[in-house]
Structures are given as structure tokens and as C-alpha cells.
Amino acid sequence: MVDEFRAIRLQKGEAGAPRVEEAVLTPDDLMEGDVDVAVEATTINYKDALALTGRAPVVRRWPMVPGIDLAGTVAASRSALWREGDKVILNGHGLGETHWGAYAGLGRVKAEWLVPLPARFSAAEAMGIGTAGYTAALCVLALERHGLSPERGPALVTGASGGVGSIAVALLARRGWHVTASTGRPEGADWLRGLGASDILDRADLAGPGKALGSERWAAGVDSVGSHTLANLLSMTKRDGAVAACGLAGGLDLPASVAPFILRGVALLGVDSVYAAQAERLRAWERLAEDLDPAVLASLVTEIGFADIVPTATALLEGKVRGRVVVTDVGAATRI
Template sequence: MSSFKALVATKGETGPNLAFTDFAEADLMEGDVTVRVTHSTVNYKDGLAITGKAPVIRRWPMIPGIDFSGRVETSSHPDFKPGDLVILDGWGTGETHLGAYAQKSRVNGDWLVPLPAGMTPADAMAIGTAGYTAMLCVLALEKHGLKPAHGPVVVTGAAGGVGSVAIALLAKAGWHVIASTGRAEEADYLKGLGASEIIDRNELSNPGKPLAKERWIAGVDAVGSHTLANLLAMTRYGGAVAACGLAQGMDLPASVAPFILRGVSLLGVDSVMCPKPRRLEAWARLAADLDRDKLGAMTSTIPLESVIETGQAIVEGKVRGRVVVEVG
């Protein structure tokens, strides 16, 4: 097709102006692989881009969408040939490089990973960047030497995309999972994913003490700000928190007390520029470790036309789990 359907964002005075339009293939950006996009997803970061609540988009006009799965149409990259099924997460897609909410994308082949055996493109986007980031957090805790026998793990933003996948992965690995959420009505959903305890996010979201009672040995945090500060203050001696998000804020109003008095570690987790070997490890582990029934239980599916309203809803905390976007 010489043109294809895409969601295009142009810069407005109060936020992005969004419109579905026919986009010319000739206007795609440089890259050595062209992919026929079949599926994408709506991550929290996508919601920030769509609503303009954070400066995610840094090039205008832009096709939003930070991740996709699909089939290679053309390639001059040595690792990929036409017909290959691939996944893309990050690398500035939807920020500085035309993104996923379109039927085609042309990208650098080094950004792609092959779809793992036994996984469908829809499965890959049910996981999406949120689930892949959750796996990176689990890997970070494992590489730090932490095990279920050492104590419980807390997951913040538990009903969101990162939180939902993290709970499923950690529970399957044998962890006692404490899920922190502001949505009490999601308790059954979270327990179904494997959470052993549910706590109200208000226990963590307000200013706290520099050092508090030890409650867990590990944490996965997608929230930041006071929540992350309290997680650190309540982490047991020698424990660690993997931090990957900023839903509450980018600030960290904490003290050095947990680090120098309890030997606690803060593990930063980046999914955008993550090196390819670690990406491949994460996707291989997701294919092997993530329960597909639990993945299905946390996933809903929408057409491309519903991306705008879903992006607004995810920022407002009204989206549970994962959302697959059927692009094709």
C-alpha cells in the first residue's frame, strides 16, 4: 500500500491535536526494516503522550505508540527477512521516531527482536512494554541475588500494566507478593494474578519517615515520589527496589538512611535504551515464565480507533491490566 491508516499528532497550544489519517509510506522515517504492524498496546507512557500530560512527544508531527508487533515486509538488515514476526519496544518510537499507531513502520533493524517461538503477535502486545519492563525488574532483583526465601516482595501500581505482569511473574516464581493499589475493587483480580496480600496505596503515597519498620525484602515500583521513598524506608536489610515508573511523580523525597543503615539498593530499570542481549533475555523469560491464562485474564482488546479515549483513561487510572490494540 502506498498509504496506510495512522494516528497523527500535531502540536497544539494546550496539547497534541490527534487525527486518524491516510499516511504516505514515502513519508516514513529512515530505517532498514519496514514492518506491517498488526498489534500495538496502550502503555501509561502512551497515555501521557496522547493527553500531553508529559512531554513524551519531542518531534512534530508524530505517530504515537511506543511498541508494536508485526511482520517484516522489506529488510536490508542481516538479521531479518520478509515474513519474519518481530517485536519493537522503545528506542524513541512514538517520541522522536514515527511510532506504532499505524499500519506500517520503518525502523532500524537493531531495535527489533524476533517474536519468541510459541508466542503470537497479540500475546507480545498483551505483554507490551509494560510487561517487558516488569520482566526487566524481576531480572534486576534476581541479579541482585534476591530470592523468595528471603522475604516478601511489594508491587506498587499493582492493577496497572507493569504491576499486573510483575505480580504474575513473581507469584509463579514462588514469591509472597504484596500488591499496593488505590483500587480496592480490584482485590479479587490481583489475588487471581497471584497476590497474597493487598494494601491500600495510601499507606505508601504520603510523606513518611526516613526509616520505617522493615516490611519486605524486595519491591517493584512504577510510581516514584513518596511511594518509592516509603518503599525504600520499609525495605529489609540488604534488600532492593527495582524502580521503573513515575505515575506519582519524578521526585524522590527520601533520605540516605535506608542505603547506609540497612544496605538497601535502588535498582534503576530502563526499557527504552535497554541493550539487545538483555531484551532477548527478558522476552525469552516472558515466553517461558508468564502464565498465558493469567495474561489473558489481565488483557482487553480494542481497535486502533479507540486508542485516544483509552490513552486518556489509562492516565486517569481507569484501565486495568493490559490493552491490546488491533492495528491491522
């Protein structure tokens, strides 16, 4: 059994800003659940960064151990679904929001929240994908369910330098799409082309107020930005095309017209990765295992230490982090 383990814990601070502390916890401190997972790797998503900095009300229960993604090994199970030694992943399900999350050496969670770690991936590689990549896969699957394929025309990915966008570029290109990557980092153009992007678009071209109906340019889109960017993408989507929307980095608003929907039959496909059905989660991870080239994944990932989580979260919100961040020494201070 684990005697004690380190964790990052958030206490409710003044004026909405959390107080971040590093704590030493024991299994008795954990919340209810029927599976204990020794955390081997985690990551920093946009939502994690918001929680750690207090820039948005992500945390809904205090105190909170943040971190919405984990990969590791079952240390103890009180469920027939899992056995000690099983390799597992958890994405979402309120982790780091209402239930203690991944920034700890040990997590206690509900059995039905877990999915098996695909044999192709290590724990670190799975966290190189994380909720961002799993969400990207859900977006691609949503476009395919809508009947879209590369023969219909090109696809646009917004926020392409970020976690969701970069993996969406790679997954779409792998399936034969001509991908345009929208980014505010021109210095990363060669990197995006290495992921499979055919064209690079400056994000400024989509960031301002646009026309109710623009020229038809893309058959499909994956958007993690929202606001004017999503509105412009919708206005320029081809007849009977669709956009999978999964993020709000640019804002919660959608200053759009109904014109694309009623004059071109464009569809807006909402993608919720937090509470996605188990069958969809499994299919998304199957697609990632099928289509994500290990060399491409390696080019997406930067590894950091446990002590670097908080400063990296700030850098992510400032647009200084490219691709994915992986923390592999979460359990390094755990005493067994």
C-alpha cells in the first residue's frame, strides 16, 4: 500500500484566486471511489491552467487537487471491472473540478470512469495525448458521423498550435484531408507542416467581426477557440459542411448569423469530452492508437517535472506553450 504521497492542492482564496500549496497526503485523505490508481503521468490542459491560476471558475469543490487527466496502474480495486496491475487512463468526469484529480501520486476514482490504456501507448505517451488529443479524436469522429470525408474539400483547424488543434491536424492529415492550420505563431509553421498541415492561416484573419456569409472555403472544421473565430469559420464553411466545436479559448460568445445554417445547411457539432459516453471514449482512443504516428506524437510533447506544473500553467495561458506538456514524475516522492 501507499503510505503517503505528494499532491498539489488548491484552497479557496480571496477574490476568487486559489491558494496553491504542495501537500503530503495519505490514502485516508482521498475522496470516495472504488479504484485506487498510482499516477504515473499527467499533463496540463487549458482547463487545468485556468484552475491553477483562478482565471475561470473551474473548481467547484474545495479544497481540490487539480488535474483532469491521468494515466497509471491500478493499485487497489474494489470493483469487478478492474484488477490490481491494470494499466488505465482517465479523462474528465469532473476530475480536478468536483473530484480530486491527477496532480497527486495516488488517485481514488469510480471504476466506470476509467478506460484501458491502449497497448500501443506508454502512460507518458497517453498523457502526451491527454484530454486535448482525446477531444481532437472525438471531433474527427463527429465530422465522420456527419458524413464528411476528404473528397468533400479541405478542413480548417483553429488554435492549431495548441493541444487540441495540433493533434486534430495530425489526425485529419492521416486520413487524407487537406488541412489548413490557423495559428497566431508564424514561427511554428514548419512544425505544423510536419504534423500534416498543407496551408497555414494567420489567426488574425478569423479573429475580428466578419460577414454573415462569407466565401465558401472549407468543407469541415475543428474549432477550439469560439467567439469570432468560430463565427467566421461557420460563415465560410461549404454547403452541407460541418464544424466540430470543443473549446472557448477566444470567448464563450458566438457572434454569428443563422445564414450558414439556413442557406447552406452547415452544421455546428458540439463536442463534450468531459462526460462523453464510454463507447465514444473507447472509440476515440482506438482511433488515436490507429492514426497517431509515434514520431508525430513525440514532436508534440515537452516533458516537465512536478515542480514545473504551476509556472507552466501560467505560460500556457500566455500562449507560450506549443503542443502538449507531460509530467512523468508525479509519483516520484511516493513512499510504498
